[in-house]
Structure formats: C-alpha cells, structure tokens
Amino acid sequence: MLFLQLLINGLQTGAIYALTAAGFALIFGATRIFHFAHGTAFTLAGYAFLFAWRADWPGWAGVLVAVAAATLFGMAMERFVYRPIQRHEGSFFTVFVAAFGVGIVVQNLIGLFAGRGLATVDTPLSFGTEVLPEIFVAPILWIAIGTAAVLFAALTVFLTRSHAGVALRALAQNPDLIRTYGLSANGLSVLAFAIGSALAAPAAIITAMTSGLNEAIGHQVMLISIAATIVGGIGSLRGAALAGLMLGVAESLALQFVDTQWAEAVSFLVLFAFILFRPSGIFGVAAAR
Amino acid sequence: MNDAPTIRRRGLVAAGLSLPFIRSAAAQQASGEPYVMGTLFPMSGPNAEYGEAFTRGAQLALSHIAADNMLRRPIRLQAEDSQALPQPSVVGMNKLVNVDRAVWVLVSWTASSKAVAPIGDRAKVIMVNGGAVGPDLSGLSPYFWNVIALAHLEVPVLVDYLTRHRNVKRMALVYVDDPLGDAILGQLRTELPKAGGQLVGSFSVPRAAQQFGPVAARVRQTRPDAVYIASFGAQQSQIIKGLRDNGVTQILCSYSAFSIDSVRQLPEAVGALYTTQKLDFESGDPITRRFAADFRARYNQTPVAYHANYYNAAYLFGLLARQLEQANEEVNGESLRQAMLRTRTFDLVGGRGTFDDQGNLMTQMQVNEIKGAGRTEIVQG
Numbered sequence: 001m002l003f004l005q006l007l008i009n010g011l012q013t014g015a016i017y018a019l020t021a022a023g024f025a026l027i028f029g030a031t032r033i034f035h036f037a038h039g040t041a042f043t044l045a046g047y048a049f050l051f052a053w054r055a056d057w058p059g060w061a062g063v064l065v066a067v068a069a070a071t072l073f074g075m076a077m078e079r080f081v082y083r084p085i086q087r088h089e090g091s092f093f094t095v096f097v098a099a100f101g102v103g104i105v106v107q108n109l110i111g112l113f114a115g116r117g118l119a120t121v122d123t124p125l126s127f128g129t130e131v132l133p134e135i136f137v138a139p140i141l142w143i144a145i146g147t148a149a150v151l152f153a154a155l156t157v158f159l160t161r162s163h164a165g166v167a168l169r170a171l172a173q174n175p176d177l178i179r180t181y182g183l184s185a186n187g188l189s190v191l192a193f194a195i196g197s198a199l200a201a202p203a204a205i206i207t208a209m210t211s212g213l214n215e216a217i218g219h220q221v222m223l224i225s226i227a228a229t230i231v232g233g234i235g236s237l238r239g240a241a242l243a244g245l246m247l248g249v250a251e252s253l254a255l256q257f258v259d260t261q262w263a264e265a266v267s268f269l270v271l272f273a274f275i276l277f278r279p280s281g282i283f284g285v286a287a288a289r
Numbered sequence: 290m291n292d293a294p295t296i297r298r299r300g301l302v303a304a305g306l307s308l309p310f311i312r313s314a315a316a317q318q319a320s321g322e323p324y325v326m327g328t329l330f331p332m333s334g335p336n337a338e339y340g341e342a343f344t345r346g347a348q349l350a351l352s353h354i355a356a357d358n359m360l361r362r363p364i365r366l367q368a369e370d371s372q373a374l375p376q377p378s379v380v381g382m383n384k385l386v387n388v389d390r391a392v393w394v395l396v397s398w399t400a401s402s403k404a405v406a407p408i409g410d411r412a413k414v415i416m417v418n419g420g421a422v423g424p425d426l427s428g429l430s431p432y433f434w435n436v437i438a439l440a441h442l443e444v445p446v447l448v449d450y451l452t453r454h455r456n457v458k459r460m461a462l463v464y465v466d467d468p469l470g471d472a473i474l475g476q477l478r479t480e481l482p483k484a485g486g487q488l489v490g491s492f493s494v495p496r497a498a499q500q501f502g503p504v505a506a507r508v509r510q511t512r513p514d515a516v517y518i519a520s521f522g523a524q525q526s527q528i529i530k531g532l533r534d535n536g537v538t539q540i541l542c543s544y545s546a547f548s549i550d551s552v553r554q555l556p557e558a559v560g561a562l563y564t565t566q567k568l569d570f571e572s573g574d575p576i577t578r579r580f581a582a583d584f585r586a587r588y589n590q591t592p593v594a595y596h597a598n599y600y601n602a603a604y605l606f607g608l609l610a611r612q613l614e615q616a617n618e619e620v621n622g623e624s625l626r627q628a629m630l631r632t633r634t635f636d637l638v639g640g641r642g643t644f645d646d647q648g649n650l651m652t653q654m655q656v657n658e659i660k661g662a663g664r665t666e667i668v669q670g
Contacts, residue, residue: 002506009502009535108333117338117551118526126534134509136536211499212530214523216334220499252503260504261466261493 001134006252008137014248015144016203018241019151020221021228023199025240028229030172030192033082034092036099038225039218040106041197045070046204046213047114053121067201074197077102078190103218110215120212140209147202152241168192172235227271233281243282323365324620326606327385327394329405331373336522338549339397343420345588346599347395354607361614367391375404386412392621393606395599399423399469406430413622419598422544423472427647432622434648436601443544443564444476446654450669452484455540457514461490463504463528464519473519489513501531508537515540526551533557548593550663559661565594567653567670568639580638601637608635
C-alpha cells in the first residue's frame with residue numbers, strides 16, 4: 001500500500017514538475033535563451049492567484065490573473081532584458097546573471113508587498129481523504145493530472161497544426177531560415193516566452209494549494225526544470241514533460257527504499273545517470289562531433 | 290631588490306592615507322560616535338520572516354534605550370543578511386567585526402551561530418542568540434550568550450507534558466538535516482524513554498525540501514500518537530500542511546520556532562503544541578507590559594517569544610553599557626562580559642532572568658497551543 005500511496009503522491013508532484021519543465025524547455029528550445037527567471041514567472045503567477053483568492057475573486061478569474069502575470073512577465077523579460085543583451089552579443093553568462101538578478105529583485109519585492117513566510121491558498125481541494133485503507137487522495141491530484149494532460153495535448157496540436165506553432169519549431173531549428181521566409185524571429189521569440197511562461201501558471205496555482213508559496217520558491221522550480229530539460233533531451237518539449245513527471249514519481253517512490261533525506265537527491269542521481277549514459281536525454285538527438 | 294623602494298613608498302602612502310581612519314575606541318567614545326550593534330539575521334530567502342521578527346524586537350529595545358536616555362552615545366543598528374546559512378553569516382560577521390567595529394552582535398540559527406562564534410571569540414565581540422536552540426550553543430565561547438532556552442531545556446518540558454497530559458507514548462520526528470534537527474533528534478532519543486515514551490520513527494528532510502506528501506505516508510506507517518516537527522521558516526509550515534493534507538491527524542508539536550505568524554495563522558496548525566520560555570504579556574511586570582503595549586502600538590501585531598528574545602538581547606546591551614559608562618569604563622566586548630558576570634541577574638521582558646556560567650539566561654518554560662487565526666493559549670506553565 002505504501003508503494004501505491006507514494007506513486008499517487010509522485011504523480012501529483014510529477015504533473016507540477018512536468019508543466020514547469022515544459023515551459024522552460026519550450027523557451028530554451030525555441031530561443032536558446034537560458035531563461036533562469038522562469039522560476040520567477042512561477043512565483044509571480046502563484047502570488048497573483050493568491051491575491052485574487054484572498055480578494056474573494058472567482059477561481060477562474062484568479063487563474064486568468066495568474067496566467068496573465070506569468071505571460072506578461074515572460075514577454076517583458078524577452079523584450080526588455082534578453083533582446084537588448086543579445087543585440088550587444090552578450091554571452092550566455094550575461095544572460096544568466098541578468099535573469100538571476102531580476103529573480104532576486106522580484107523575490108524581494110514579493111517579500112516586501114506580500115510579506116515573508118509561507119503563504120497558502122486554503123482550499124478543501126488539497127485535503128486528502130482515505131479512499132482505500134492507508135491510501136489518501138486529494139481532489140487536487142486529478143486536477144493536476146488533468147490540467148497537465150489537457151495542456152500538453154493543446155500544446156502538441158498548436159505546435160504541429162498551427163502556422164505559429166510550426167514557425168516556433170522552425171525557429172528552434174534555424175533562425176536564419178525564419179528571416180529568409182519573411183517571418184519575425186523577434187515576434188516568435190516573444191510568443192515562445194508567452195506560452196512557456198503561461199505554462200508555469202497552473203503549476204504555481206496547484207503548488208499554492210498544496211505545499212504553499214514563499215518568495216524564494218522559484219529557485220527550486222528552476223532546479224527541477226533544468227534537470228528535466230536535460231533528462232528529457234534539450235529542445236524536446238515532450239521529453240521535458242515526461243522527464244518532469246518521471247522525476248516527481250522517482251523522488252516519491254524512492255522513499256519506499258531509501259531514507260526521506262535522499263528523496264530529492266534521487267532526481268539528481270537520475271540526472272547524473274543520464275549525463276553519463278545518455279547525454280542527449282530521452283528524446284534528444286546525439287550531436288555529431 | 291629593485292622593488293623594495295616601491296613597496297616602501299606604497300606602504301608609506303597607504304599608511305598616510307589610513308591615518309585619519311585609525312582611531313582608538315576611547316577616541317570614538319569621547320567623540321560621541323554611536324555604538325554599533327550588528328544583526329546577523331536571515332533577511333532574504335525562505336527564512337526571512339524570522340529576520341523581520343527578530344529585527345522588530347531589537348528595534349523596539351533601541352527605541353526604549355534612547356527614550357530612557359540610558360546611554361551617553363546613540364546606538365546604530367547595522368544589519369547583515371545571514372540567509373540562515375553559515376557561509377553568508379561568516380561574511381557578514383567579518384564585516385561587522387572588522388569594518389563596522391560592532392561591539393555587540395545579535396545572532397540566530399544554530400549552524401550560523403556556530404560558524405560565526407570563532408570570529409566573535411577572537412575579536413572579543415559579544416554575540417547574543419535569541420533564536421537558535423541547538424544545545425551545543427551553550428558554552429560556545431565566553432562571548433557567546435543565549436537569551437533563549439536551548440533544545441535541552443525545551444524538549445524535556447514538551448515530552449513531559451505530552452506523556453502526562455496527552456497520553457502520548459509513540460512519537461515520530463520530522464527534522465531538518467542541519468545541526469538543529471540533529472540536536473532535537475538526540476534530545477528526543479534521550480528524553481522519551483525517560484518519560485515512558487518511544488521514538489517510533491525519525492525522518493530527516495533536506496533544508497530545501499518542499500513536498501511532504503510522501504513523508505506523510507511514511508509517518509503514518511509508524512502509527513505515532515504525536516509528530517514532532519524540528520524545522521523552521523517556510524518549511525515547517527509546509528511540513529504541517531503536508532502532514533495534515535495527507536492523513537496525519539495526530540498531535541503536531543515543536544519548539545519555539547512555531548511562534549511565528551505564518552505558523553500560528555495556518556489553519557492546519559490548529560491544535561499544534563510548542564514550547565517557549567515563560568512569557569505573560571498581561572503580567573504585572575512593568576517591563577513586560579511596556580514592551581507588549583509599545584510593540585502592539587508600533588507594529589500593530591501581538592508580540593511573540595522571538596520579539597521578546599531579541600528585545601532582551603538588545604536591551605541587555607543598554608543595561609550593561611550604562612553600568613560601564615557610569616563607571617567611566619570603556620565599552621568593549623571584554624568590559625561588557627565582565628559587567629554581565631558581575632551582575633548576572635537582569636529585569637527583562639518575561640521577568641527576572643539570571644545568566645549561568647555558560648552565558649545562558651535561565652528562565653521558566655511554558656507549553657502553548659495554537660488556537661487558530663493567530664491565537665495561542667498557554668496550556669502549561
């Protein structure tokens with residue numbers, strides 16, 4: 001029974017990881033920008049939902065506000081931080097430091113305005129009930145899995161069936177060719193940031209309901225997103241999503257065999273194993289030397 | 290050999306330029322420059338709520354010291370962000386000691402305190418802890434004092450209460466992987482058998498862990514009567530919520546870390562028990578009443594143990610420095626320590642307290658129960 005309970009917990013955590021990792025992978029895959037402030041988009045979305053909830057707004061309005069906060073933040077980062085840096089041919093390190101700096105500033109602003117310490121959305125959706133002996137399931141589990149499944153299906157349709165989606169994939173393959181065809185690489189880059197950041201919002205809302213938010217939560221989100229992107233195969237959206245789910249499940253199931261202390265280390269053991277034995281990740285293509 | 294004159298010249302220039310900044314403590318005292326009181330609190334990250342609470346207590350003490358004209362020189366509060374981590378704490382302490390010339394530093398966190406203690410010890414700077422409870426903080430240095438009851442005093446009180454009044458025999462522990470968590474584990478292993486109880490499971494979690502559903506499943510398996518949570522900051526609230534949301538209905542309990550607002554206002558924390566030193570803000574003691582009234586007026590918030598601890602930690606400086614000023618003695622770490630050893634007993638918030646030989650302020654303890662919406666009730670003490 002412990003195994004089944006851990007699997008259920010792992011699926012819930014994995015769905016959250018999958019959503020955040022897919023957003024990061026979409027942005028990185030399309031633009032090759034190491035968007036370290038993706039965790040900040042997650043944090044902003046979570047707090048936006050929290051404020052809407054505390055203001056007694058309807059749930060759907062809170063979701064819209066959260067999605068808008070994450071999307072606008074992602075677009076603003078592309079337009080006002082990354083694009084000027086790239087215009088001056090800034091290095092990877094410059095991009096990283098800029099994103100990290102923005103993350104710190106936003107973290108402190110949230111602490112200033114929202115207060116420091118844990119903030120949660122108090123809802124019965126996160127409260128588990130015993131459905132089988134020793135098996136507790138909360139309604140939020142089905143919401144997390146359902147949301148992740150619907151969003152990935154929608155994203156897959158968008159990337160394969162729409163002109164903008166195909167252009168985004170082309171941007172990842174060859175930005176110069178995009179320009180040759182008269183498409184705007186900048187416009188597509190903004191679109192990648194908007195969609196990728198928006199994907200963080202549902203994960204942030206679920207997190208606000210389950211484990212709660214604090215202003216520094218973005219760093220942890222980024223660690224998992226980076227690990228999932230590498231394990232899934234850099235540039236592969238479905239790889240990152242699958243890897244996110246896998247890391248969440250592995251982290252939870254590990255408790256069947258090891259001490260609780262090692263649960264999070266399992267994620268990074270998986271990452272390490274992939275780097276050693278399959279550096280291209282699950283769906284990545286090995287680069288020729 | 291050709292470089293020698295250059296070095297000498299550079300040395301002379303450097304020495305010349307630094308002359309205006311080299312001033313003795315006596316000269317500073319004569320000029321009325323402020324005393325520097327340092328703070329090494331987490332002001333950013335998941336434990337920043339504590340830093341804010343600690344600072345409020347210290348700030349109120351300084352305003353009372355100034356309002357009462359206790360000292361001839363003002364006090365400047367110099368804050369450094371420890372992030373509740375040893376490495377930033379060491380950087381901050383070095384700056385406070387070597388650049389700001391602080392004579393009195395308020396410290397917190399077991400791991401951070403242990404990291405900075407050798408620096409303060411070498412520089413003979415008084416370090417006062419009002420937040421960390423690791424038992425090995427006792428006697429860390431002659432210049433390191435505690436105005437909070439350490440874990441070896443907190444844990445036995447709670448174990449005694451739980452076994453005698455709540456019929457708790459089996460206890461599980463969820464503890465953070467750091468010196469504080471290890472200390473609580475050691476205390477429970479020792480104290481529970483003495484009271485006829487048993488530690489049925491101990492679950493260590495990393496400092497950055499955020500998901501506790503799987504840990505709750507493991508805790509449930511041990512069939513405990515109570516679960517002790519030895520963590521701090523945002524994580525302890527996450528543990529409470531994680532346990533409650535995932536079927537752990539037993540008593541939750543902890544040490545004084547539960548006295549912060551985010552825990553006391555958490556709906557899942559209702560019924561949780563925690564220990565603090567004895568504090569009755571409605572008592573007849575004028576210092577405690579003044580503290581409580583002014584704290585509410587200034588911050589629109591009911592004070593808790595941490596506010597009182599750091600008030601005491603800062604106010605103590607005022608009491609000792611006043612003694613030294615009145616005796617026309619220089620105020621430095623060594624003279625402050627000697628003044629403390631001569632006096633030992635002080636009237637502070639919470640009542641009269643006496644320092645033992647190890648620099649620990651000995652006070653009585655109480656057990657509190659969280660009643661919801663920020664309210665607590667003293668259930669023993």
